[in-house]
Amino acid sequence: MTRLGRIIATVVAISAGVSVLAGYFTDTFSSLGFIILGWAAIVIAFAMMLGVVNILRVHTNKIRTLEKGWFYSAMLIVALALTLIIGRNGPNSAAGQSLFDYILRPLEASLFALMAFFVVSAAYRAFRMKNFEMALFVLFAIVVLLGQVPAGFQLWPDLPLIKEWIMRVPALAGARGILLGVSLGTIATGLRVLLGADRPYADVE
Amino acid sequence: MVSLTQLSALILLIFFVTLILFFSNRTRQGRVPALRPIAAFSTLKGLMAQAIESGRKLHISLGTGGITQNAPADTLAGLTALEYLSRQAAASKTTPIxxxxxxAVMLLAQNTMRKAYGPDKEGAVKSAAQVRWISPEKAAYAAGVMGVLSIEDxxxxxxxxxxxxxxxxxxEAAQQQAKPITTVAAAAGPDVLPFLFATxxxxxxxxxxxxxxxxxxRxxxxxxxxxxxxxVRWGLGIFILISVLLKAFGVLP
Structure with a gap:
């Protein structure tokens, strides 16, 4: 990218950002903001095509060099080709919809079902008491777990109330504190881009 | 007509910009404040060296977010970390995955890698080729990353x-590999933080x-x-505290 190109890229990026931001404050800019976001959607659609090229390049390279796991790469390319052939009439066609309903969605559901086991193994590791902080964490976790189930009420009728207090007061206060910090961090990151201090689109610092 | 909410947001933004410019200028003049140590950043700094010493690879995930929507600030934070790691990669002639x-994030990540290699065109092309777009679907992306963690060394x-x-x-996939993997992870959502704590x-x-x-x-x-x-956080904290006290003493309705 030449120096002029970099200047143009920066001016376009900052102008687009400022116009979209101004759209939140005045109606004059809100329509312009929508137009710019529409352009962004078109650019991302093109980026998606480049993404498909990227997938093909990465996995054909793996097959060509017989890297570890090359068979999975071959399966991926076959699946990609089959999806393109079967879904050639669009994602809303009967065949395209079947792909989503009978292959993609069940696969996603199966993967997320694994989370139940992953939660158990992660919790086992997390619940090892190494210091006072961890002991406190385990204590609160036990109270909340017992407070959620009928057995907890049978053990001590006040347990669900204590659980409610933990969730409503310390846990909520902590979450709000985190969210406040995240919001400020998000604003600061956005402003740095608008000020031209962060330019991930430029090819030099 | 600008509403009160819009006006207060605008004032906060202008105040924020003024503070950023003021403190940035002060830092440029050499008045750099001491930052409290964050262990994860220290680990991150040594991660590339650790990968090189062990003859294994480094994997960098930029998350499931985008750049125009879905938490772009989180993605930009990932790209900032990538910028640092890409310079280390260029200096050591290694290519992280x-x-x-x-x-769109894939294109930005490729750009970041090329930027780090500068005049070394061959290295830039090689490293940009290691940027992989997996899938916009969250589950499919997770499956792809799990594959990278288990197949690649x-x-x-x-x-x-x-x-x-x-x-x-x-x-958890990173935790369960036979060879230990050092994971440095970041997330903004309070719902995800317990998973970070556990993994x-x-x-x-x-x-x-x-x-x-x-x-x-720096x-x-x-x-x-x-x-x-x-x-701004201190300001908001004091504002919240004063509001609570005024409310408690019946000054505010």
Whole structure:
């Protein structure tokens, strides 16, 4: 990218950002903001095509060099080709919809079902008491777990109330504190881009 | 007509910008503040060296977010960390594997890698080729990353970006590999933070991830924005406290 190109890229990026931001404050800019976001959607659609090229390049390279796991790469390319052939009439066609309903969605559901086991193994590791902080964490976790189930009420009728207090007061206060910090961090990151201090689109610092 | 909410947001923004410019300028003049140590950033700095020493690879995940929507600030934080790691990669002639869920982020990550290699065109092309777009679907992205972690010989795993529940699938996959993988992870959502706690001891909690540029590169604007955030946070904290007291004493309705 030449120096002029970099200047143009920066001016376009900052102008687009400022116009979209101004759209939140005045109606004059809100329509312009929508137009710019529409352009962004078109650019991302093109980026998606480049993404498909990227997938093909990465996995054909793996097959060509017989890297570890090359068979999975071959399966991926076959699946990609089959999806393109079967879904050639669009994602809303009967065949395209079947792909989503009978292959993609069940696969996603199966993967997320694994989370139940992953939660158990992660919790086992997390619940090892190494210091006072961890002991406190385990204590609160036990109270909340017992407070959620009928057995907890049978053990001590006040347990669900204590659980409610933990969730409503310390846990909520902590979450709000985190969210406040995240919001400020998000604003600061956005402003740095608008000020031209962060330019991930430029090819030099 | 500008509403009261819009006006107060505008005032806060102008105040924020003024603070960023003020503190950035002060930092440029050499008045650099001492930043509290964050262990995860120290680990991140040594991760590339650890991967090189062990002859294994580094994986960098930029999350399931995008750049135009779905938490772009988290993605930009990931790209800032990538910028630092890409310079280390260029200096040591190694190529980390970078995975993204958004094709536009893939292009930005490729650009970041090329930028780090500068005049070394061959290295730039080789490293940009290691940026992989996996899928915009969260579950499919998680499955792809799990594949990378188990098939490729990974020593270090950096996960900075926007994540939902799918983080656990990837974080736990890194934990369960036969060869130990050091994971440095960051997430902003309070729902995901417990998963970070359970899967890594090198976590960046919430807002800490936005401080990557200040901690890793000591960029004046990043340090300036960090100080601006702290100032506004103190202001908001005092405002909340005064409001609570006024309410408690019946001054406010």
């Amino acid at each position: 970078i995975t993204t869920a958004d094709p 990974i020593a270090g795993n950096v996960m900075i970006g926007n994540y939902g529940d799918e983080y656990l699938l990837m974080g 890594t001891s090198h976590a960046l909690w919430g807002e800490e991830m936005y401080a990557a540029g200040a901690y890793l590169d 960029k004046p604007t990043h340090i300036g924005s960090l100080l601006a955030q702290d100032t």
